[in-house]
Amino acid sequence: MMVAAVAMSANVMAKDVTIGAILLDTKGEWMSEVMHGMKKAGEDLDINVRIADSNADLAKEATIMDNFVVQQVDAITISPQNDEASAAAFDRAVNSGIPVVTWNSKVNSDNMKYFVGVNNYDLGKETGEVAVDYIQKHMGGKAKIAVIGTSKYSVGIERVNGFLDQVTKLPGVEIVARQDAEFQETGMSVTEAIMQAQPDTEMIWAWNLTSMLGAYAAVNARGASDIVMMGTDMSLDVARFMQEQNTVLKAVTTQQPFEIGYQAVKNAYELATKGKTDDEVLVPLKTYVSSEAGELKDYIESRDYL
Template sequence: MFMKKFKAVFGSMLLVSGLMLGACSDKGGSSEGSNEGDKEFKIAGVLMQSDVEWFKQIQYGMERAAKEYNVDLKIGNSNLDLATESSLFDTYTSQGMDAIIVSAIDSSSSVEAIKRAQEKDVLVVNYNTNVDEDVMKYYVGIDNFELGAQAGRKVAEYVQNELGGQAKIGMVTLSMFEVGIKRAEGFLSEITKVPGIEIVSQQDANGPENGMSVAETMIQANPDIDVMWAANGGTTHGVVQGIISKGLQDKIKFFGTDMDLQSANALLDPANPYQAVSTQDPEKIGYESVKAAVQALKGESVDSNIVVDLDFFTKEDKEKLEQYIEKYKNL
């Protein structure tokens, strides 16, 4: 979904796929950052796509932190449009915002808007995606290598325990983006530890339709595939549908990336080939972004690279999956 490769600072894009969940915080209030009586800061959060579940969870986390840290929060939607993103920066700067939190659309083209805000003494915190390092002061995101490695470890375990240590694997990757490259590298670092695993195909896809088409083509050319893995959320759903469309849900097992409600329901379905998902925690990313902005504005010490913990869901985690659905079903 992004217009250029993003540099890796430890990695969502987030990709709107989804970009992707660590240990999600409860909906209720928490004592993590109660700042009653402190100065109220004005902070704007810029989403890439406000109607996408991943960014809805980002907003949810921002709003929770805003309540706890006494923040007057405004939410804007760039809708993947650079002109809109630039306009939002100028508007928020003119409105006297103390900070702007953004998942930048482009690693270089978004820089000028950020610079203009910084020249007016507006603090900028990048989350999920990053920009040229001489502009970016704070970044909140994940370790994309580990995101892929988590899935790789689970696949390796499955092959050893369920397939006698022998398996042919199809990888649906995202090598057009730096984060996708890191995820694939992490995945391969784990599955190559099992001598009996053979990668029979590795192809790129981005999004449900593309993912389904690539999966069907891959299966057609390699009917002996035992396991498939996809590197991002939107593609995940397409690959699952590609497996089902071929009537091979009992033979080919699937492991995905980036949790959402559709994935949770698929994992709860015993007949679905979806086995497990390695995931980000967008709510936590949103929360930590606001928290970092507040701390920086108060002159407190803040890490320049804040790495948010990952999470993992499996088909066996019925109670955990049901809790996830209950928590986010109304977003």
């Protein structure tokens, strides 16, 4: 009887729990997977998950965070826009008594105790290792590389550093360009500018999915089939592009965004109901290469929910 009573009490408690989830934006398939993971966690835990999009706007992010505090949600999970600028709203939420789990990105605050995501340095490093192997085997140990990165997000800066630390070990590697781009449009325009200013570019690496898709579109539009592309984060389109015969897109290291979204909500729920959860959850990485057709096929077939 006692066990049944406890189980019933826990079930009622779960139904009354509301988690506020804040996304950087809702552009691209990566964020769609995160949202699917968050919603699935809500279904599995039988709780309310309120998902809000800060749309890459710091003021909007702060407003959403403050609104969640006013609404007295039980916990918040957020991918902060900026290490420093996101700290004030973050601290207001924690100081009001609402536990906060960061996912994907972090914030510089003594109140930041819980994180779900990946090691972003390793995310760049793993592609860098594949690039080194490719340069040695197919390019005679030499390559002129353009890097499309970011100076806005610490997660992107870490990825760039991880990639550069690997490829610059080769004495024959020259970094001919470093440009920032976040979304597909800027990824395309930046790549077009790089190819015009540095026509001898032989390899392009991009730090995130949307900038990589833009870079890929620019390379294809120019017919630059001699350029090798690598980057970060998979999508259905990326997998299909990698399946194409003689594709320029040779390797992509990816996170597992569905699992990140799921775990972020789960950990927030644990904080709300138990007062404790894992300080850090690092989701494993995966690198896909164009020569592994079976893995690309499996990736596509396993995402029928998108």
